[in-house]
Amino acid sequence: VTNLILCGGSGTRLWPLSRDRRPKQFLPLFEGKTLFEKTVLRNRSVADRVFIVAGAAQESLVRDSMADSPYELLIEPVGRNTAPAIALACLRLEPDELVLVTPSDHLVSKAGEYLRAVGRARELAAAGALVTFGIQPQYPETGYGYIEHNDESVVSFHEKPDEAKAREYCAAGHLWNSGMFLFKAGTLLDELERWSPEVMAACRAAGGRPTKAAMEAIPSISVDYAVFEKSGNVKVVTCDPGWSDVGSFDALSEYLPNRGGNASPEGPDPVFVNSENNFVISERRKVVLIDVEDLIVVDTADALLVVKKGSGQKVKAATDILRATDPGLMN
C-alpha cells in the first residue's frame, strides 16, 4: 500500500495562525506535532510507502517534516485540485499498487476504528473497487459534502448543503465525505480515462515531473467530480474514527488541550476575570479577558483575531478582505 498524501490545502480559516508560507497542516499545534506529521505517523502501520503531492511553496516544509524517512515527492508548479494530483501520482506507481489517499490536514482520534476501516477498504479495493470513506456525522455540518448510501453501495454524492438540508441528510443516515480514498492505481487511472478522458490525457502529457505550462493545461477538477460521482464502481466504508478536518477554530478548539487556558503549546497562561468558555491561542503575549464569554482569541506576532464561537467559518470573510488590503499579513 502507498499512502498518497495530498498537501495542497492552505487552511486560511485558521488565519492568523495559518499563513501562505505555513498552512494549517504545518502548524505544530498538537503537542508539538503538525497535522502533516500525524498523518504520516497514522498511516505508517497500514502503508509501506509514502508519496506526497505538494505545491512548490510547501516543498521545504515537507522536506523538513520528513527528515530521513523515505518518500516520493511530486511538486505541482500550480495546483489543479485533487483529480490531477492523484492521477499524476498514480502514473508513477504500478497498476496493482493499492493507494490510500489522505489529505494532510485532517485529524483522526480513534486509531483502532481507523485501522478497521482501512482494512475493509483494502479488501474492496483489492477486488477492483474505488473506495471512499464515509464518516458517521456528529452534527449537521454545512462545510462537508454528504454520501447517500445503502450499506457499502453508494446511491449518490451530495454537495455541501445548507443547514436545513444538512439536518435532513443526517436524519436520513447520509455520511460525511472525508476526502480519503483507497483504490488500485490502475483502477483509478482506468476510471479517469473512462469518465474524464481529457483530464487523463492532460495528465499523461504532463508526465511524472510536470512543468508549470503542462500543469496549467490540466483541467482543475476534484476527484469526486471527475470520477467518484460518475463511476458505478464505487464502494463506501462507513466509519466513525473521530475524524475532523480542523476546518475552523471552532473545530480546532474541540481537539486542542487547553492547559491553563492557552492552547498554544508555549504561550503564557491567560488571566480570566469572570470569563468562561473562551478559547485562547497566544504564542507569546499575555492575554487578559474580563467579563467575556464564548470568544475565540488568536494572537500572533502581527495580527490578532477575536471571533465569537460558532462563527469560525467567517474568518474567510476577513482573509478575503486582507488579501486585498494587507497581503503581507497572509504570508
Added chain:
Amino acid sequence: VTNLILCGGSGTRLWPLSRDRRPKQFLPLFEGKTLFEKTVLRNRSVADRVFIVAGAAQESLVRDSMADSPYELLIEPVGRNTAPAIALACLRLEPDELVLVTPSDHLVSKAGEYLRAVGRARELAAAGALVTFGIQPQYPETGYGYIEHNDESVVSFHEKPDEAKAREYCAAGHLWNSGMFLFKAGTLLDELERWSPEVMAACRAAGGRPTKAAMEAIPSISVDYAVFEKSGNVKVVTCDPGWSDVGSFDALSEYLPNRGGNASPEGPDPVFVNSENNFVISERRKVVLIDVEDLIVVDTADALLVVKKGSGQKVKAATDILRATDPGLMN
C-alpha cells in the same frame, strides 16, 4: 496664580497601555498629546507659574514633557497622598500666592466653562476661602466622591457610593468631587495646621526637598480628609466643564477619536466583520473582529486585554493578579 500639578497617579485601570514606568498622564493618546501636557496647556491662561509634584519614577517624563517651559518641581521620594504633596508645595510659595491644584490625568473638554469656574474660584480664594470644584454629575458614577452643597456652601462630603447611593446623590443634586482646588497657599497651611497639626509638623520638618526618611515620617492622607472635610471655610464652585478623570477604558472610549476604528494614533485600521460598537486600541498589530460587539480590545507589545464594555473598572482585578504573577508586565 500658581498651577500646582499633582503627578503621582499610576492609572493602572488603563493597563496594558499604562504601566508603572509610563502612567496614564504620560500616554500620548489625545492627538499625540498626553493628559499631562493638556493639563499644562489648559491652565496656562489662568496661571502665571507651574509647580509640579511628582514621584521619582516620573521625574524624567516630567522633564521631557516640560522641555524649555519654566516650572518648579518637587520630587517625592515616596508618595504620601495629596495633603502632604500640596502642603510641601505651599511651603515653598508666598502665603498670598493663589494656588490652583489640578491632577495631571484629567480631561476638560469645555474650556470656556472651565475658565468661568476658575475665575469665580479665584474671587472666593482671594477672599480667604478654600475652594473646591464640584462637577455636575452626568450619570451615577460610583468611582467618585460626592459633595452635598447649598449653592457655594458645602454641607458635607460623601465617600465613593454604591450604585443605589450614587443614584440618590445625583437625584439630590450633589456634585462630583473633582480633586481640583483653589486657595491661597497661606490659607491651606493655616487650615492644615488647625485640623491636622501632626501632618503640618511633619511637612515642615521635611522641608522643601524632602528625603525619603522625612517623607516616610509624614502621614499618608488626602487633602479632602485632612482639611476640606473638617474646615468650615470651604466653598464649592459648581461647574460642568466636560470633565472626566479618564479612570477606565469605558471613560477613555468616550473621549478618543476613533478614525477607522482604531483609537491608537498610529495603529492599523482593524477589520470588522459583523461587529459593532467595539473599541479598539492597537499600537501595531492588525485586529480582526468577527461577530462580536461591545468589546474593548487593547493590544500592546507584550499584553492583550479584551474586556466587555462597562466592565472597565475590573481591569484592577486583573492587574492585582499580574502584580503577583507577572510583575514585569506592569512595567
